[in-house]
Amino acid sequence: MKTKDKTKSILFLAVFIILALGIGYGIYYIADVVYNGSVLEWFAENFFYIETKHIDGKNGPVYYHHPDWPKLKGLALTIFLVMMILFVISIYLTSHFHARNRVRKSISKTSRMLLTYMHNDIDSNEVFPASYAEVASQIVQIKSTMQRHEQAMKDETDRRNDLITYLAHDLKTPLTSVVGYLDLLEEAPDMPEAQRRKYIHITLEKALRLEKLINEFFEITRYNLQQIILEKETIDLSFMLMQLTDEFYPLLTNHGNTIELQTEEDLLVYGDSMKLARVFNNILKNAISYSYPNSSIKVFAGKREKDIFICFINQGKTIPGEKLNAIFEKFFRMDEARSSNTGGAGLGLAIAKEIVTLHGGTINASSENEMTTFSVTLPLY
Numbered sequence: 001m002k003t004k005d006k007t008k009s010i011l012f013l014a015v016f017i018i019l020a021l022g023i024g025y026g027i028y029y030i031a032d033v034v035y036n037g038s039v040l041e042w043f044a045e046n047f048f049y050i051e052t053k054h055i056d057g058k059n060g061p062v063y064y065h066h067p068d069w070p071k072l073k074g075l076a077l078t079i080f081l082v083m084m085i086l087f088v089i090s091i092y093l094t095s096h097f098h099a100r101n102r103v104r105k106s107i108s109k110t111s112r113m114l115l116t117y118m119h120n121d122i123d124s125n126e127v128f129p130a131s132y133a134e135v136a137s138q139i140v141q142i143k144s145t146m147q148r149h150e151q152a153m154k155d156e157t158d159r160r161n162d163l164i165t166y167l168a169h170d171l172k173t174p175l176t177s178v179v180g181y182l183d184l185l186e187e188a189p190d191m192p193e194a195q196r197r198k199y200i201h202i203t204l205e206k207a208l209r210l211e212k213l214i215n216e217f218f219e220i221t222r223y224n225l226q227q228i229i230l231e232k233e234t235i236d237l238s239f240m241l242m243q244l245t246d247e248f249y250p251l252l253t254n255h256g257n258t259i260e261l262q263t264e265e266d267l268l269v270y271g272d273s274m275k276l277a278r279v280f281n282n283i284l285k286n287a288i289s290y291s292y293p294n295s296s297i298k299v300f301a302g303k304r305e306k307d308i309f310i311c312f313i314n315q316g317k318t319i320p321g322e323k324l325n326a327i328f329e330k331f332f333r334m335d336e337a338r339s340s341n342t343g344g345a346g347l348g349l350a351i352a353k354e355i356v357t358l359h360g361g362t363i364n365a366s367s368e369n370e371m372t373t374f375s376v377t378l379p380l381y
Contacts, residue, residue, distance in 0.1 A: 047071045047075060048067055175210055177202070178206045230359070236266070237308065241261060244277065244281060245259045258297070259297050259298075260296050260297070262300050263301035263302070267302070267308055268381040269359075272359075279356055283374045286349065287314035290317065291314040292370075309375065310375070310378075311374070315371055319365070319367035359379070360379045361379060
């Protein structure tokens with residue numbers, strides 16, 4: 001590489017010298033030949049003076065041309081300055097175009113190395129030379145980040161496709177039951193009233209299950225299309241939590257659970273009331289679904305130095321660590337949720353996390369000794 005650059009420099013110098021000689025000869029040719037000596041006459045007239053002498057033995061005066069040194073010095077200085085300016089301009093233009101050419105080649109070379117590294121499973125040292133060490137380090141980090149994101153998107157897509165497959169399969173069971181019991185009711189008009197009411201009740205339960213599954217399909221579609229936009233206002237968080245616990249009374253009763261609410265007064269936050277209500281709604285639904293029957297769900301809310309905290313604690317099976325880390329991922333459901341009526345589309349906690357993050361807060365989960373805790377923090381008003 002160095003020999004090649006040295007050869008290019010020699011060729012560049014040779015071309016520069018040839019051009020300089022050519023320009024000099026051209027100026028001479030124009031001045032002396034084209035204008036037939038008129039330039040020389042002008043030069044002699046302006047930069048020389050004539051001395052006339054009479055010499056004995058010669059007829060007429062003798063003329064001597066003597067240089068006018070002050071004028072010649074001025075001319076030489078002017079020519080020197082003009083040449084220096086032209087030289088500097090030529091060097092600048094040459095360097096500019098040479099630098100542009102080198103930059104263009106460097107960009108092209110770097111682009112080829114990037115494409116080679118990004119599209120092939122090879123080590124960076126095999127692609128980038130030692131002089132590109134800093135660039136190679138950054139590109140390795142970028143590629144690693146892109147691969148993690150691609151894997152995360154692939155995992156999310158796989159979970160979503162698995163979930164849709166499960167839901168599509170689950171739709172058949174309640175639908176088959178609804179059709180079957182309706183056929184029985186139609187074919188046996190003289191069926192005993194008690195049996196008829198039993199079949200109608202079962203049909204209603206299956207229809208409600210079918211509605212829930214269809215709503216889960218819509219939830220997946222809405223999540224893919226929606227963009228969460230906050231409409232903030234001042235919210236009395238204590239009052240909101242009391243309202244929510246009251247609204248969950250029928251569901252709590254069905255599961256045999258109760259809620260113990262302990263909250264400080266005048267907990268004010270600045271946020272979107274509908275979106276935050278959805279967060280707490282999703283967490284409470286999750287707590288009720290996975291709580292042991294006849295157990296109590298504890299809700300604590302209070303103020304700290306820099307934020308407001310809300311904790312939801314329920315007693316149920318301990319969530320394993322690997323599942324706990326994925327609980328806020330999109331379309332994640334616990335394994336037992338697939339075979340029960342408790343599992344939703346696996347979007348509730350993912351949406352909750354996005355809403356809390358948009359409010360500048362945090363949401364975390366912990367689970368040990370059959371006690372699961374969801375903790376939410378929000379900035380002080």
